[in-house]
Amino acid sequence: MSAPVRIERDGEVAVVTVDNPPVNALSHAVRAALLAAIEELDADAAVRAIVLIGAGRNFIAGADVREFDAPPREPMLPGVLARLEACGKPVVAALAGPTLGGGAEAALACHFRCAAADLQLGFPEVNLGLLPGAGGTVRLPRLAGWQPALEMMTSGKPVGRDAAIGHGIVDRPADGELRATAVEWARDLASRGVAPRRVRELPLPPSRPALFEEFLLSLPEAARRLPAPPRIVEALAAAAMLPFDAAQARARTLFFECLNSQESRALRHLFFAERGAQPDRALARPVAQAGVLGSGTMGAGIAIALATGGIGVTLVDAKAEALAAGLGRVHSAIEGAARKGRISAQAASAARERVQGAAALEAVAACDLVIEAVYENMAVKQEVFAKLGALCRPDSVLATNTSTLDVDAIAAASGRAADVVGMHFFSPANVMRLVEIVRGRESSRPALATAHAVARRIGKVAVTVGNCFGFVGNRMLYAYGREKEFMLLEGATPERIDRALVEFGMAMGPNAVGDLAGLDVGWQVRREWAGKPDDPRFYRISDRLAELGRYGQKTGRGFYRYGAPGGQREPDPEVEMLIRDEAARLGVAQREIGDEEIVGRCIFALVNEGAAILEEGIAASPADIDVIWCNGYGFPRHRGGPMFHADAVGLPKVLAAIRRFAADHGERWWTPAALLVTLAERESGFGAWQAARAEAAGRAT
Ligand code: 3H9
Numbered sequence: 001m002s003a004p005v006r007i008e009r010d011g012e013v014a015v016v017t018v019d020n021p022p023v024n025a026l027s028h029a030v031r032a033a034l035l036a037a038i039e040e041l042d043a044d045a046a047v048r049a050i051v052l053i054g055a056g057r058n059f060i061a062g063a064d065v066r067e068f069d070a071p072p073r074e075p076m077l078p079g080v081l082a083r084l085e086a087c088g089k090p091v092v093a094a095l096a097g098p099t100l101g102g103g104a105e106a107a108l109a110c111h112f113r114c115a116a117a118d119l120q121l122g123f124p125e126v127n128l129g130l131l132p133g134a135g136g137t138v139r140l141p142r143l144a145g146w147q148p149a150l151e152m153m154t155s156g157k158p159v160g161r162d163a164a165i166g167h168g169i170v171d172r173p174a175d176g177e178l179r180a181t182a183v184e185w186a187r188d189l190a191s192r193g194v195a196p197r198r199v200r201e202l203p204l205p206p207s208r209p210a211l212f213e214e215f216l217l218s219l220p221e222a223a224r225r226l227p228a229p230p231r232i233v234e235a236l237a238a239a240a241m242l243p244f245d246a247a248q249a250r251a252r253t254l255f256f257e258c259l260n261s262q263e264s265r266a267l268r269h270l271f272f273a274e275r276g277a278q279p280d281r282a283l284a285r286p287v288a289q290a291g292v293l294g295s296g297t298m299g300a301g302i303a304i305a306l307a308t309g310g311i312g313v314t315l316v317d318a319k320a321e322a323l324a325a326g327l328g329r330v331h332s333a334i335e336g337a338a339r340k341g342r343i344s345a346q347a348a349s350a351a352r353e354r355v356q357g358a359a360a361l362e363a364v365a366a367c368d369l370v371i372e373a374v375y376e377n378m379a380v381k382q383e384v385f386a387k388l389g390a391l392c393r394p395d396s397v398l399a400t401n402t403s404t405l406d407v408d409a410i411a412a413a414s415g416r417a418a419d420v421v422g423m424h425f426f427s428p429a430n431v432m433r434l435v436e437i438v439r440g441r442e443s444s445r446p447a448l449a450t451a452h453a454v455a456r457r458i459g460k461v462a463v464t465v466g467n468c469f470g471f472v473g474n475r476m477l478y479a480y481g482r483e484k485e486f487m488l489l490e491g492a493t494p495e496r497i498d499r500a501l502v503e504f505g506m507a508m509g510p511n512a513v514g515d516l517a518g519l520d521v522g523w524q525v526r527r528e529w530a531g532k533p534d535d536p537r538f539y540r541i542s543d544r545l546a547e548l549g550r551y552g553q554k555t556g557r558g559f560y561r562y563g564a565p566g567g568q569r570e571p572d573p574e575v576e577m578l579i580r581d582e583a584a585r586l587g588v589a590q591r592e593i594g595d596e597e598i599v600g601r602c603i604f605a606l607v608n609e610g611a612a613i614l615e616e617g618i619a620a621s622p623a624d625i626d627v628i629w630c631n632g633y634g635f636p637r638h639r640g641g642p643m644f645h646a647d648a649v650g651l652p653k654v655l656a657a658i659r660r661f662a663a664d665h666g667e668r669w670w671t672p673a674a675l676l677v678t679l680a681e682r683e684s685g686f687g688a689w690q691a692a693r694a695e696a697a698g699r700a701t
Pocket of ligand 1: 025100103128
């Protein structure tokens with residue numbers, strides 16, 4: 001293994017390179033070697049200036065997140081950076097690419113900063129439930145001021161080079177070769193005898209005591225209730241009020257409080273889960289041009305995602321009007337993204353040019369990948385796949401975007417099932433990050449790897465799942481939704497259920513989600529569902545509302561009524577009456593239902609179904625389920641996903657609750673999954689089960 005920190009001499013300038021692939025994280029070895037390098041160079045009379053740079057495509061992406069679960073080891077980052085800042089010779093940071101968290105803090109501890117055009121400098125600690133604990137909270141405001149520091153650290157969003165220069169964080173651009181430019185600058189500083197400019201010695205910008213309180217109150221309530229955002233504000237307030245070292249000591253205490261919080265553990269779990277098991281990238285076939293069949297909301301959303309991700313798109317719809325509307329949607333979404341500054345004007349015009357419309361299926365014959373997003377009906381999809389199988393290139397991958405239909409039955413119709421996979425996007429496909437890659441019985445490894453690689457290339461979180469009704473996400477959604485529908489009949493109002501689950505942390509309540517997605521969508525799926533459970537209570541209220549034409553927001557009425565399309569949601573007494581009538585008709589007694597029962601029944605129904613899904617091998621790991629639920633269904637990230645949450649509650653407690661629900665509401669829906677029972681009886685958890693399986697697999701290979 002090469003040294004994680006290298007020193008090279010260029011005349012009187014020493015270049016210190018952090019070389020810790022893939023992102024130059026500040027692991028223990030890097031911290032120790034960096035400290036040693038600074039000590040050595042500070043003492044070396046032949047060295048008059050130093051450049052700190054990262055090997056590869058970026059400076060330093062932060063502390064090594066993998067080390068956060070172990071006890072801290074000396075030398076710790078704040079001390080290393082204090083030593084770096086104390087260095088008697090000018091130190092120039094040469095910044096490029098992701099310069100994040102502890103990496104940005106290392107840049108601030110240097111005396112001068114230049115940056116390549118691709119710099120992304122930020123403090124994403126908040127996304128891990130943490131705060132910048134290595135001097136960021138005391139140094140950044142001295143350069144950028146309070147407001148940018150508060151915003152950058154509570155949002156976690158990085159800024160580009162121009163903004164970093166505008167905020168005074170970066171001193172100058174480096175448009176030539178980065179290292180050569182930084183060395184040149186360091187040499188010039190040395191020759192002019194310029195002294196180190198230490199950020200800790202800069203005056204603090206003026207502040208008002210109320211500034212921090214006001215800023216905290218401006219954050220969304222959900223953020224204020226988490227451990228990290230209020231502590232970030234508190235650390236910055238301490239920086240305004242206390243001397244440098246005392247303020248840094250306060251930030252350090254707050255950092256450890258965050259680090260030891262359950263919320264941070266959950267967010268760190270998701271960090272790795274989202275970067276988890278991926279198919280062998282080497283098997284993926286190159287994809288330059290994709291066909292998308294169907295130009296409705298889903299097809300157009302997929303086309304936008306592909307085109308903005310750099311892939312050419314042929315959008316096919318036999319109906320000229322529908323095609324024109326789909327292309328219109330694509331163009332306006334791309335323009336909207338440019339207007340909001342999410343992509344540059346140049347990138348927007350390139351993305352627009354990548355999308356062409358076509359009326360005939362034959363237009364996708366030469367595509368590398370075809371994604372079908374036509375009407376959710378087996379006969380229609382089979383007809384499309386029979387044609388695709390015959391006309392597409394033999395090495396093209398054929399994907400269906402079905403959300404519930406049998407991928408094997410669709411694949412069989414193509415006559416080349418090995419090339420067929422599911423690519424289940426979530427609506428709106430250009431916004432939602434999740435894609436379930438569905439592995440059919442005969443899907444080949446290259447076909448799966450290709451679908452996976454495309455999803456990642458366009459910025460999605462892709463999870464491979466097995467083939468069953470609803471795959472992982474929607475199958476679990478049916479368990480969650482089943483309980484909320486039963487509780488509606490039992491007397492909990494739609495808003496009571498939604499409020500309890502939003503209070504738990506769900507992005508939206510299930511009834512509000514139904515109204516947003518359209519109650520006709522699920523109604524249509526259930527009418528086509530051959531194996532639909534025969535319990536008359538099953539989705540009775542949703543179906544009844546859809547039968548009455550109350551489709552949700554788009555018709556102004558659903559579980560709620562809406563002042564105007566997309567307008568304010570209000571409880572609807574008509575719905576409450578309808579529910580009471582249905583309950584009476586089905587003989588369901590109504591009663592008062594508390595928040596604890598609402599949350600327990602909905603969330604543990606999810607967990608139990610998730611455990612069954614694991615047993616059946618439909619999901620490869622509990623972490624995959626967590627990723628699906630946090631990215632596709634608004635499960636609170638700070639709870640880490642349903643399976644991580646179940647471990648945090650304790651599986652014996654979860655099992656006891658499920659057994660209580662079985663006693664009160666019947667075994668039919670509340671038989672605990674065998675895996676859950678086994679793990680609960682051993683007082684173990686899904687995380688430990690997965691770790692043991694990974695270890696056993698490692699031993700077997
Ligand atoms: C912090 O710094 C606290 C400080 O205040 C100090 C306090 C004392 N550590 O995302 P990718 C791995 S908190 C360890 O697929 P991309 C990642 O797991 C930290 N590993 O690539 C993956 O491994 P594998 C603040 C890390 O090109 C590989 O690198 N910093 C770390 O799409 C590639 O990752 C952050 O939160 C890490 N810090 O995106 C930055 N970062 O190949 C987090 C990455 O085995 N990182 N890995 O699956 C990122 O945002 C993205 O990884 C980055 C690259 C933008 C850098």
